[in-house]
Amino acid sequence: MPELYKISTSHFILQVRLKREKNSKKSKKYMMEKLNFPIVDMEKLNGDERNVTMEKIEDACENWGFFEVVNHPISTQLLDTVERMTKEHYKKCMEHKFKEMIALKGLENAQSEINDTDWESTFFLRHRPSSNIAEVPDLDDEYRKVMKEFAGEIEKLSEQLLDLLCENLGLEKGYLKKAFYGSNGPTFGTKVSNYPPCPKPELIKGLRAHTDAGGIILLFQDDKVSGLQLLKDGQWLDVPPMKHSIVINLGDQLEVITNGKYKSVMHRVIAQPDGNRMSIASFYNPGSDAVIYPAPELVDKQEEKAVTYPKFVFEDYMKLYAGLKFQEKEPRFEAMKAVESTVKLGPIATA
Numbered sequence: 604m605p606e607l608y609k610i611s612t613s614h615f616i617l618q619v620r621l622k623r624e625k626n627s628k629k630s631k632k633y634m635m636e637k638l639n640f641p642i643v644d645m646e647k648l649n650g651d652e653r654n655v656t657m658e659k660i661e662d663a664c665e666n667w668g669f670f671e672v673v674n675h676p677i678s679t680q681l682l683d684t685v686e687r688m689t690k691e692h693y694k695k696c697m698e699h700k701f702k703e704m705i706a707l708k709g710l711e712n713a714q715s716e717i718n719d720t721d722w723e724s725t726f727f728l729r730h731r732p733s734s735n736i737a738e739v740p741d742l743d744d745e746y747r748k749v750m751k752e753f754a755g756e757i758e759k760l761s762e763q764l765l766d767l768l769c770e771n772l773g774l775e776k777g778y779l780k781k782a783f784y785g786s787n788g789p790t791f792g793t794k795v796s797n798y799p800p801c802p803k804p805e806l807i808k809g810l811r812a813h814t815d816a817g818g819i820i821l822l823f824q825d826d827k828v829s830g831l832q833l834l835k836d837g838q839w840l841d842v843p844p845m846k847h848s849i850v851i852n853l854g855d856q857l858e859v860i861t862n863g864k865y866k867s868v869m870h871r872v873i874a875q876p877d878g879n880r881m882s883i884a885s886f887y888n889p890g891s892d893a894v895i896y897p898a899p900e901l902v903d904k905q906e907e908k909a910v911t912y913p914k915f916v917f918e919d920y921m922k923l924y925a926g927l928k929f930q931e932k933e934p935r936f937e938a939m940k941a942v943e944s945t946v947k948l949g950p951i952a953t954a
Contacts, residue, residue: 640843641670648767661771668868669833669842669852676763677756679847682823685753688746689881693797696741697724701799710807717807722874724797730754731791732890750793754885757821757849758791761887764819764851772861774898782860782898783818785890785917790817796882798830801874809872809880814932815854816924817888822850828878834869842870855920855932856889859912862897862905867932889917913940 641663647656663670701724705711708720728750729735736747736754765779783789798809809830824831824844831842831850842850855867872882889895896914913936923935 640840641667642843642845642848643670643672644674645672645676646674657767657771660767664768664771664853664857664865666866667833667835668866669850669870671843671845671848671850672764673845673848675760675849677753677760677849681749681753681756682847684749685823685883686825686881688749689795689883690797690879692742692746693724693879693881697726697797698799700724701797711802713803713806715806718811720807721810721872722798722801722804722807723809723872724799726795728754728793728795729791730758730793731789732787753883754791754793757793757823757885758887760849761791761819761821761885764821765887768819768857768865772864772898772901773904774900778898779818779857779860782895783856783887783889783893785893787890787892789890789893790888790917791886792888793883793885796884798828798872798874798880798882800877800879802876804874804876807874809874811929812869812871813928814867814869815852815886816856816921816928817854817886818856819887820852820854821885821887822852823883823885824850825879825881828875828880830872830875830880831882832871832873834871839871854886854888855924855935856895856917858932859895859936860898860901862901862909862912864901864905891916891918891921893917895920912936913943915939915943 641659643656643659643663645656647653660670710717710720710722726739728739734751736742736751739747742750762780766776769776769778780789796810801807801809812834822831824842826844826846826848829841829844831844832839833842833852834840852870853865853867857865858867872880893916894914895917897912902909902911919942920935920939923938927935
């Protein structure tokens with residue numbers, strides 16, 4: 604065998620081995636991250652393990668943008684009722700509309716990747732500043748009543764979690780709620796989604812990758828059918844479905860208020876070939892006229908070289924987000940910086 608060929612062959616084998624080792628390390632890291640997804644037992648906030656639990660929340664906010672809470676105050680009986688009635692409502696009122704939409708767009712016959720449509724069936728409930736539950740069509744009275752009760756419990760949990768974040772950040776209790784308040788209180792609503800079985804999940808997402816524009820998001824999801832993933836260190840990780848848990852993720856506004864200490868992260872829903880995934884996401888967001896900006900107390904603690912996030916009116920950010928939802932968040936922050944000199948800062952309104 605010619606010497607040059609031997610050298611070339613040895614080099615090729617070495618490259619293959621190095622690539623395998625690199626992929627193996629990536630795979631091990633992926634498995635470790637998957638196993639370490641932050642799950643917070645809220646009962647432990649009341650005992651000797653409070654400090655450890657608060658540290659876990661802190662780490663999740665800084666390095667994941669997501670965590671999952673168990674043993675929270677919302678009753679399992681209420682959650683079971685919400686799940687049952689939501690799935691019944693989809694079968695009765697939503698499924699045929701979804702199938703008609705799919706047929707109209709020809710999605711089942713797609714031959715290439717689809718980047719402008721999501722494989723989801725949704726409706727929206729608005730709770731604050733005013734409720735639309737009475738006006739949403741096709742909801743029976745019992746379902747309206749249950750969803751109103753559910754929204755009240757989710758709102759209380761949202762505000763409890765915001766205060767835990769304040770405690771970790773060294774901000775006064777209630778600071779984040781006040782920062783969101785505006786003149787009429789927070790904007791609070793629920794997106795009720797179903798992700799039906801998809802014949803071509805490799806070509807269409809249940810929901811395309813994005814960060815959430817708002818404040819704090821609380822998700823009650825299906826515990827049998829998975830699909831939600833978050834992006835961490837360049838890897839897509841599954842958010843584990845767990846019975847009666849609530850998944851928490853941070854929106855862009857918390858990243859701004861904490862001046863980047865806490866992160867909103869890209870996430871997506873993968874369509875599944877089998878099973879119908881239920882997703883009930885509630886968004887506790889700033890009021891439309893709330894002025895959002897980094898908490899001065901946090902900026903003062905950071906190094907001088909730390910980049911300061913922009914200040915803006917939340918409604919202006921949402922107008923920008925509407926057209927750029929499925930793109931990176933950084934250009935949105937830069938665009939708001941360009942107009943921040945026009946934003947007037949008054950004292951944070953109080954409830």
